[in-house]
Amino acid sequence: MDDSARRLLQRIMRRIPAQMLKPTLDKWGRLTAAQRQSMDFTESKWALTEKLLAICEENEMTVKHITELEMIHVIENPDHCMWYALQLMDPEEDVHSVELTQFKEQFKSHLRELIRHVSIKIKKHTDEAVWIRIAWGDSFSRPNHLKPTYVVHHLQTPYVFVTSLTSKLKPLLSQALVLSTRYQAIKDASLSGRKLTAIRDLLMRQYQQVFPTKYPSPLAENDQNASNILINKEQAELAASRHQKAREAFGDGMLPQLQSAVYKLETKFRDHTNKTMTEREEAFRCVVKFASTNLLESLRHCASSGIASTPGTSLLSSIPLKGRNYFVITDNSPGPSSQTRQPSN
Amino acid sequence: MERLQSSVVRTPPNSTVVQRRSKSYRQSYRSCLGAPSRLGLTPGLTARRLNSSRRALKSHVITEKVNPEHLALLVKTEWRLSYVTPLHQFRHTQLKRYSRQLSAFIAAEKQQGVAMEVEGSQSGFRVSFSVVQGLAATDDDAETVLIQIYSTPVFARQDEPQKSVWSGWLTCINGNPEYLQSLPKGFTCLPLFGGSGAEVLTSLVKSWFQRTFDCCFGPLEINHTSLQWLAALWTNCHTESNLQHLKMIWTLPVVPPLQVTYTVNPQDAWELWMSVRKDRLERTEEEAEAGSIDIEEVVRFVQGLKSHFYRHFRLDLSAGNLNQVSTTLGSAKSSGKIKISNSRYMITTLTLLTECALLKMPI
Numbered sequence: 001m002d003d004s005a006r007r008l009l010q011r012i013m014r015r016i017p018a019q020m021l022k023p024t025l026d027k028w029g030r031l032t033a034a035q036r037q038s039m040d041f042t043e044s045k046w047a048l049t050e051k052l053l054a055i056c057e058e059n060e061m062t063v064k065h066i067t068e069l070e071m072i073h074v075i076e077n078p079d080h081c082m083w084y085a086l087q088l089m090d091p092e093e094d095v096h097s098v099e100l101t102q103f104k105e106q107f108k109s110h111l112r113e114l115i116r117h118v119s120i121k122i123k124k125h126t127d128e129a130v131w132i133r134i135a136w137g138d139s140f141s142r143p144n145h146l147k148p149t150y151v152v153h154h155l156q157t158p159y160v161f162v163t164s165l166t167s168k169l170k171p172l173l174s175q176a177l178v179l180s181t182r183y184q185a186i187k188d189a190s191l192s193g194r195k196l197t198a199i200r201d202l203l204m205r206q207y208q209q210v211f212p213t214k215y216p217s218p219l220a221e222n223d224q225n226a227s228n229i230l231i232n233k234e235q236a237e238l239a240a241s242r243h244q245k246a247r248e249a250f251g252d253g254m255l256p257q258l259q260s261a262v263y264k265l266e267t268k269f270r271d272h273t274n275k276t277m278t279e280r281e282e283a284f285r286c287v288v289k290f291a292s293t294n295l296l297e298s299l300r301h302c303a304s305s306g307i308a309s310t311p312g313t314s315l316l317s318s319i320p321l322k323g324r325n326y327f328v329i330t331d332n333s334p335g336p337s338s339q340t341r342q343p344s345n
Numbered sequence: 346m347e348r349l350q351s352s353v354v355r356t357p358p359n360s361t362v363v364q365r366r367s368k369s370y371r372q373s374y375r376s377c378l379g380a381p382s383r384l385g386l387t388p389g390l391t392a393r394r395l396n397s398s399r400r401a402l403k404s405h406v407i408t409e410k411v412n413p414e415h416l417a418l419l420v421k422t423e424w425r426l427s428y429v430t431p432l433h434q435f436r437h438t439q440l441k442r443y444s445r446q447l448s449a450f451i452a453a454e455k456q457q458g459v460a461m462e463v464e465g466s467q468s469g470f471r472v473s474f475s476v477v478q479g480l481a482a483t484d485d486d487a488e489t490v491l492i493q494i495y496s497t498p499v500f501a502r503q504d505e506p507q508k509s510v511w512s513g514w515l516t517c518i519n520g521n522p523e524y525l526q527s528l529p530k531g532f533t534c535l536p537l538f539g540g541s542g543a544e545v546l547t548s549l550v551k552s553w554f555q556r557t558f559d560c561c562f563g564p565l566e567i568n569h570t571s572l573q574w575l576a577a578l579w580t581n582c583h584t585e586s587n588l589q590h591l592k593m594i595w596t597l598p599v600v601p602p603l604q605v606t607y608t609v610n611p612q613d614a615w616e617l618w619m620s621v622r623k624d625r626l627e628r629t630e631e632e633a634e635a636g637s638i639d640i641e642e643v644v645r646f647v648q649g650l651k652s653h654f655y656r657h658f659r660l661d662l663s664a665g666n667l668n669q670v671s672t673t674l675g676s677a678k679s680s681g682k683i684k685i686s687n688s689r690y691m692i693t694t695l696t697l698l699t700e701c702a703l704l705k706m707p708i
Contacts, residue, residue, distance in 0.1 A: 263658075269613075269649075282613075286607065286610060287608045288607050288657075289608075290603060291605075292604065298600070299603070301600050307597060309661075310659055311659065
């Protein structure tokens with residue numbers, strides 16, 4: 001087992017939390033029963049790492065085998081890296097006939113044509129998602145397994161999610177993706193976040209949406225804590241309508257856990273109390289960042305508690321509506337215009 | 346005749362000499378501010394407690410007046426602020442003695458078992474008190490005192506520079522002259538305290554001061570009015586020193602809490618500020634007013650920023666708390682932390698903070 005394989009294994013062992021070690025190794029399935037027995041999972045992680053290194057030497061494992069282990073871990077815990085969403089555009093006619101084996105072959109061959117030294121591993125996960133691990137090299141050096149890029153693509157949807165990717169390698173990946181999925185172009189979806197499940201759910205609208213109805217169902221049962229009957233009577237209708245509007249704008253139940261949203265505003269300053277600024281020709285430039293442990297939940301609470309008025313007309317409702325969390329707002333386009341994206345943290 | 350202590354009821358008029366017979370000898374700071382307290386209640390509106398108008402931020406070139414080493418320390422460090430009640434029998438001439446006493450106090454506390462997080466349990470501490478000359482703005486202000494604590498590792502070499510593990514200062518810049526003059530003899534007023542370093546050392550320094558000079562420390566938060574003042578005063582300086590941005594951080598009280606960071610381009614912020622000033626300058630004819638800034642202008646400036654925000658997001662930022670204001674000239678947090686990154690504006694920022702400290706002090 002060469003040096004890079006050892007380093008990779010050590011790094012993976014550092015990342016996997018202690019309680020996940022046994023299930024991950026079992027899933028990997030490359031240890032014999034006897035070897036599995038010999039691993040005592042009550043020991044310190046350092047000791048276990050040494051043990052595992054010895055076992056891997058014994059089994060004469062290579063880097064390829066170790067990367068399998070990493071992939072298993074990342075698929076189970078995707079929330080530790082920053083994910084960026086991309087969207088494929090302009091499908092060709094035969095886009096629907098693309099299926100897994102065809103995609104795999106095409107992707108590998110296209111990427112290998114574009115860059116000579118690259119290591120690709122493709123795996124289909126249970127929920128229809130295809131996971132790709134890419135280790136990049138160049139004309140002179142072998143693939144660097146310590147800085148891989150992970151790509152997740154749901155077949156039959158135009159969405160792709162990527163982790164760390166330098167700007168040099170992005171066009172290569174984009175090209176390979178476009179050719180193998182039978183689309184014509186790929187663009188930035190202006191959506192990023194740490195939780196893969198959250199940005200996926202937001203983009204593919206896999207959360208409970210509420211559509212506007214003329215006669216909403218009575219929400220009186222939702223209101224607990226009827227402290228003062230008279231106040232309740234006054235406020236009940238207002239509160240119910242605020243709740244309804246909040247749910248229409250942001251959704252019901254559990255919302256995808258986004259952490260932040262960034263708006264770059266380049267609109268004119270308009271305030272009837274300030275004549276000088278309103279007459280100004282140039283835009284008032286500012287950047288607003290919203291951050292929270294669960295951003296959509298916070299925004300929904302703003303709407304239902306009245307801090308935000310008319311959530312439907314505000315820019316905030318664009319987040320779930322358009323499935324993005326980076327916007328550039330100018331006066332010409334009331335909606336977000338497509339621009340180069342800044343990574344949001 | 347015994348005069349009662351209660352500061353809320355009696356208001357000695359400003360000009361008379363106060364005669365003290367009883368033990369309660371200090372004139373309340375709030376009573377210095379004038380008549381309204383005759384009603385018996387301290388003024389309720391926050392805007393009226395601070396000066397409602399102040400001179401525009403003047404850039405004082407203090408680099409010549411102040412020791413550059415001291416300046417370098419004061420700038421670029423984030424300080425945690427407290428207010429301090431006047432110190433009894435504090436002498437600027439006795440600083441060496443105080444250094445020794447404080448060192449001994451820290452060593453004694455360490456022996457008693459107070460846990461020190463500072464690295465090297467074997468190391469001792471050396472304390473140094475010094476005077477920062479040149480910061481005091483008026484004759485009534487006491488000179489600023491700087492305290493530094495160095496760690497002296499047991500096995501240090503001769504030439505090894507000592508590491509400063511804690512620093513702090515006490516200051517009074519442009520303190521209210523009526524109040525300062527009304528203090529009885531023997532009291533030195535240095536109401537603003539800033540500390541940076543291990544928390545345990547901060548509390549040791551404070552308890553030593555409390556014991557030695559019979560004073561009281563308390564946390565000084567920077568309320569949203571002061572933060573708005575700083576936002577406006579710093580924006581006002583944009584032509585002299587490039588701000589690079591005006592950043593404000595609000596927290597909205599929803600579940601889970603939402604943090605809004607509103608960063609404005611400095612040129613645009615400055616133009617907004619100037620438009621607010623122009624409106625007001627057009628209305629008043631007095632020339633003398635031109636140099637000073639009113640609270641109303643500050644409020645209108647921040648209100649303008651909030652309404653621009655509201656137009657896009659339909660969120661009223663007044664529903665939240667303003668937590669932080671920062672520019673390249675410095676940053677201020679509502680929890681009571683301040684960082685002054687440019688020595689030119691140190692005097693005016695410290696003036697504002699001295700005022701906050703004097704107001705927060707209990708009687």
